[in-house]
Amino acid sequence: MTADRRPRRTQSMPGWAARAGEWVADATEGISWLIGLCVFVAGFGFVFFPIDLHDRNQARALQPHGEWVTAQEVQVRIDYVSGKGGGYSEVDGVRVRLDGTRDQVDLENVNAESDSIYEDIRNGWQDPTSVTGYEPPLTVRVQRSDDGAIVSAMAKDDYDYWTGDNNDPEIGLTLGIGGLTALGVLLILNGVRLSWQIRRGRVRRAQHEAGHRERVATTGKRSRS
Numbered sequence: 336m337t338a339d340r341r342p343r344r345t346q347s348m349p350g351w352a353a354r355a356g357e358w359v360a361d362a363t364e365g366i367s368w369l370i371g372l373c374v375f376v377a378g379f380g381f382v383f384f385p386i387d388l389h390d391r392n393q394a395r396a397l398q399p400h401g402e403w404v405t406a407q408e409v410q411v412r413i414d415y416v417s418g419k420g421g422g423y424s425e426v427d428g429v430r431v432r433l434d435g436t437r438d439q440v441d442l443e444n445v446n447a448e449s450d451s452i453y454e455d456i457r458n459g460w461q462d463p464t465s466v467t468g469y470e471p472p473l474t475v476r477v478q479r480s481d482d483g484a485i486v487s488a489m490a491k492d493d494y495d496y497w498t499g500d501n502n503d504p505e506i507g508l509t510l511g512i513g514g515l516t517a518l519g520v521l522l523i524l525n526g527v528r529l530s531w532q533i534r535r536g537r538v539r540r541a542q543h544e545a546g547h548r549e550r551v552a553t554t555g556k557r558s559r560s
Contacts, residue, residue, distance in 0.1 A: 366525050370518065377514025384507035390444045391504060394489060394497030401476045403491075406431035409471045410439070411463045413456055424452040428460075429469050429490060433477070436485065442475065443489045447496040468492075 412428035429442040446468075454466050463469040474491040489497075 364525070364529060366521060369521055373514045373518035373521065375514075377511050377518065380507045380510025380512070380514060382507075384504055384511060387507055388504040390447070391497045391501055393443055393487065394494050397476045397478050397487065397489060397494060398498060401478045404433055404475050404477055406433055406473045406475050407471050408432040408439075409463050409469055409473050410460050411467045411469050412460050413452070413458050413467065415458055416451075424454075424456050424458070425449070426452075426467055426469065429463075430460075431473060431475060431488070433475070433485070433488075435483075440477075440485050440488050442493070443487050444493045444497060445469075445490065447493040 409429065409431050411426050412430075413424050414427040415422055415424050426446040429445045430439040431442065432439050450468070452466060456466065461467075463471070469490060475488050476491065476494045477488040478486045480486050
């Protein structure tokens with residue numbers, strides 16, 4: 336038996352996918368920066384929506400099942416965030432030691448209001464100050480299991496933020512859906528605009544050719560092919 340040495344055909348893209356790709360490429364002509372803006376807004380909204388929803392649900396779960404305690408031993412973790420316009424520091428973690436517990440407890444959803452710190456401050460775990468917030472005595476909302484172990488804990492300021500009149504998840508979802516909607520509308524409108532320009536160009540060419548034929552018929556002169 337001899338091996339089949341014929342070159343294999345590369346599998347072509349399905350017709351509908353090719354046509355869709357061509358339509359998207361045509362529809363984005365001239366508005367690529369607007370398309371990029373819509374994609375950024377939609378991505379921003381959809382990324383933060385589940386995060387904010389989780390944080391809010393976690394805080395609201397403490398409402399019927401939590402209790403207030405006071406922490407006298409508190410530490411905060413400071414992280415530096417770099418940016419094009421300069422950097423800043425933020426509180427990225429808080430841990431406390433509560434009465435009756437031997438180990439430190441990490442608080443949930445810290446720095447809910449995302450206050451930026453522009454003072455000169457070192458990174459890492461450290462005692463809280465008036466700059467970092469979370470100074471003791473710190474009021475904490477905790478939820479315990481049936482055996483008394485702490486399931487979750489949250490500082491009062493963060494708890495109040497998420498259980499108050501908070502619509503951060505809805506804002507994220509609105510940005511995501513709004514960005515996608517604007518993207519679709521822009522693609523459709525730009526596609527219609529480009530199609531109209533193409534048809535107008537064809538009409539002009541047809542009118543030009545008709546005028547040329549009329550001149551030839553009138554003068555009897557034929558253009559050289």
